[in-house]
Amino acid sequence: MIGYLFVGLFYIAILIFVVGVLVRIFNWARAPVPLNICTPLGQQKSLDWLPRARFDSPYTKWETFVRMLGEVFLFRSLWKNTKYYIETQRQTATKWLWLFAIAFHWSLLIILLRHIRFFTSPIPDWILLLQSLDGILEVGRPELHMVTILVTNLTILLGLFGLLGRRIVGAKERAISLPSDWLALILIIATVGSGIIMRYFWAVDIEGVKRFAIGIVTFNPVLPPLDLFFLTHLTLVSALLIYFPFSKLVHAAGILFSPTRNLPNNPRAVRYINPWNPPYTGISWxxxxxxxxxxxxxxxxxxxxxxxxx
Ligand code: HEM
Structure with missing residues (x-):
């Protein structure tokens, strides 16, 4: 009986996630962008002899696309994060946030890609390759026992606890942290934590998990193994999926619709007209x-x- 509950919960969570994210994307896509919002980080296109910053201040569609790639895969604008000290009028680079953010997001991506192994049979070669690359770190004594530590398990913890620590230690960050910020971080930490416990400290019936996961994607539901940590992991994942479209976490999709990132810096060459400006009622030449x-x-x-x- 309890197994059915988890199958239902997981399906509902996936449905809310997919529909919720699509609705958000649909709303962003049809929202008018009345102005060309430029936040140039370098010299824009100007006189021919002035060297310009092609990707900080892109002028063409392709340059803008490259800036977008830098944003999505390298968090480029976060790299430019600085702190300004009023007393000494000093500005210093603060790359910590970038480091924790990139460590967390890249690790999460690789972990989720590796999770595909639960949902497919046979497991695609590239996932096996990813799994073995991630598992290059072995600790222990060769003559006794060796344990494979997944690199992404270490880096995701570094990222998550770095991001959490920043909100706890930094007075300004603490002051602007909302309950929803804590909730998102704690939900993710708990999800990752329960996964790590299963991987290193708690033997879970992986065959059973695989039957359940394949049952879900083939719409032939199979009951999950009634394992404390697996069911905790699944409940946390479902909570994250349900919460995702309504929370700040949806920035993962929102970044693509961000006008400060996806518009070229060309308002001196192209005229942008605000669609809801009142019609011009002045006089003709x-x-x-x-x-x-x-x-x-x-x-x-x-x-x-x-x-x-x-
Ligand atoms: C937001 C989604 C998820 C996150 C962030 C997440 C995170 C993790 C992490 C960090 C681990 C530790 C080991 C590793 O890195 O592979 C793990 C293990 C595990 N996860 Fe997830 N997971 C998610 C979704 C799921 C789903 C949907 C399932 C079920 C089908 C699942 C089943 C498992 C199992 C069975 C393990 C233990 C693997 C082992 O012992 O090798 N996870 N998870």
Whole structure:
């Protein structure tokens, strides 16, 4: 009976996650972007002889795409994070946040990719390769017992506890931390923690997990093994999936729709018109000319250029 409950919970969680993220994406995609919001980090396209920063201040679609790749895979703007000291008027680079963030996100990606092994049979070669690369670290005494420590398990803990520690230790960070910030971090730490316990300290019926996981994706549900840590892991994962679309965690998809990242820095060359500006009710050039005909003709007689448009 209890097994059915977990199958139901997991399906509902997946459904809320997929529909919720799609609705968010749909809303972002149709939101008007009335202005070209530039946050250039370097020289924009200007006079030919001025060297420009192609990817900090991209001008074409391709340059903007490359900036986006840097953002998604390297967290480039976080790399530029600085701290300003008013007393000494000093600005210093603070790369800690970048380090913890990149350690956490890359480890999570690799861990989730490795989890595909539960959902497929046979396991694709590239996942086996990823698994063995991640497992290069072996500790113990060769003559006694060796344990494979997954590198991503260490790096994800470094990232997560770094991000948590930052909110605890930094007075300013603590002051602006909302309950939802703590919730997201603690949920992820608990999910990762229960996985790590299963991996190193608690033998779980992996065959049973695999039957359950394959049952889920083939819509042929099989009951999960009734194992304390596996069911805890599954409940935490379901909670994360349900919470994801409504929380800040959805920035994973939102970054792609961020106008400060995905728009080229070209407002001097391309005219952006705010779609909800009221219609123009001023006068035309012809009417203007009629009003100031004498003065304008006088100017023109002196050789200055007078004319509409341009
Ligand atoms: C947000 C999603 C998830 C996260 C962050 C997560 C995280 C982790 C982590 C960090 C580990 C430690 C070992 C490793 O790195 O492979 C782990 C192990 C494990 N996870 Fe997950 N997991 C997630 C989803 C799932 C799902 C959906 C299932 C079930 C189908 C699952 C089943 C397991 C099992 C059985 C282990 C133990 C593996 C072993 O003993 O080798 N996880 N998980």
């Amino acid at each position: 012809e009417e203007y000319y009629e009003m100031y005909k004498d003065q304008l003709d006088e100017i023109a007689e002196r050789g200055y250029k007078v004319g509409g448009g341009g």
